[in-house]
Amino acid sequence: MARGEDIIVRLRELVASGVFAPGQRLAEIPVAARLGVSRTPVRRALALLAGEGLLAPAGARGYLVRSFTFKDILDSIEVRGQLEGMAGRLLAEAGVSDALAGRLNACLDEGEEILGEPVHDALADARWSRMNARFHALIVDSCGNKALVEAMARNDKLPFAAAGALLGGDPAEPNLRERHRDILTQAQYQHRAICEAIRSGKGARAEGLMREHALLAHRNVTLFQHAIPSMGQAPAGSRSVGSAA
Secondary structure, eight states: OOOGGGHHHHHHHHHHTTSSOTTOEEEHHHHHHHHTSOHHHHHHHHHHHHHTTSEEEOSTTEEEEOOEEHHHHHHHHHHHHHHHHHHHHHHHHHOOOHHHHHHHHHHHHHHHHHHHSSOOOHHHHHHHHHHHHHHHHHHHHTSSOHHHHHHHHHHTTSTTTSTTOOOOSOOSSTTHHHHHHHHHHHHHHHHHHHHHHHHTTOHHHHHHHHHHHHHHHHHHHHHHHTTSGGGSSOOTTSSEEOOOO
16 A cells, blocks of 8 residues: 555655556546555645646646656756756855754665665655655755756756656566665765755756756666666657656
8 A cells, every 4th residue: 555655655656657648637636545645745746746747736625637748857858957057056166054064964765764774665665755846956956046946946947957856666677676776876976065065065066966966866766667668668758748857
């Protein structure tokens, strides 16, 4: 049975796999019945996925699955990397307050806790997604450039562009979970390097690290491309999919 904390991850997978196909209408009651949970967490999950650009509102408490391509996902992640790189540079050049440093360190500590658990499952993915979204938002929202913050907010509404949009769960390939965990381990290492560059006032290094960091989202999407039927082997830009970064 799906639990409240991993419903969002599970719904992302159902869109990515084509079980919920582009143009299909989703409503609270049938989705809740499928997952074996109450309507309340499903209502929240559907609203969040609409905010991520996977769904579009369609009437009272209903949504339509949006159509987009694999290339669309990669393009939006690349834009995110460029914007976050600039944010990292600006923040490093401006300096970091003790309060902000403490919040960033809290994200680092939580990342260590998540990766230190003996089992990494969809619940761990859900927790990582929330932490990762906070970490990236702290950097962007503190960069001091309103136009950049607004541009990031727009880009986050594209499918799987947002830092918190993670495709996880329990794919069929036996070694996929381990490879997925390796990506998160590398992401945690990069988080620490980014924080160090920002605290040290190394703007150029912070910018480069943030841009490189976005490539891990590319890896996450590509890793699951062959496990998720709807992401299959179609040439980039030629096929409608639901996928994640």
